[in-house]
Amino acid sequence: DGGITQSPKYLFRKEGQNVTLSCEQNLNHDAMYWYRQDPGQGLRLIYYSQIVNDFQKGDIAEGYSVSREKKESFPLTVTSAQKNPTAFYLCASAESGAGGNEQFFGPGTRLTVL
């Protein structure tokens, strides 16, 4: 069953702690993306990677970090520097980073900072 998995589904964190969100895909896609979804604001791009060992900042990268050591994995770390981390995080992948390619989305992780 091909697709994108994100774990955990719900995550709670205390202020000042870093936390890592997992994203795995078995679609053999080159490009992977992280978005943040807030009510009334749509999806905003945090980071993206068009190929292994390479990634680029999106519109709201401050306070986040990523790695792309394997083609199928693109974990996102929410650091203590992120001022307002409570949100719904979506991971996506596409065959390539070319503009016309459809992005496929995972089920999301809801992060709550206590």
Added chain:
Amino acid sequence: AQSVSQHNHHVILSEAASLELGCNYSYGGTVNLFWYVQYPGQHLQLLLKYFSGDPLVKGIKGFEAEFIKSKFSFNLRKPSVQWSDTAEYFCAVNARQLTFGSGTQLTVLP
């Protein structure tokens, strides 16, 4: 920078009513246009897309959208909505990166 505007934040319709959701973008070059849908409790999924050619594109579940280049618009339409169309709809534009609108929550009353 490219941007996408969805002017309707929440639309409430009765079953069988016609639907049109507005989407306008700001970017002067060539764009690829998408509508995504997020049903309650489900993944965000592609509804339809426009790359080139016929500006009227048809998607899944009877949805269609028309690209009007002169108006920088890509409005989503459906002639007769069903209760199962209740969802959040996102317009997205891809020039250098995929940029989403703020979304429109559609509620269809049975």
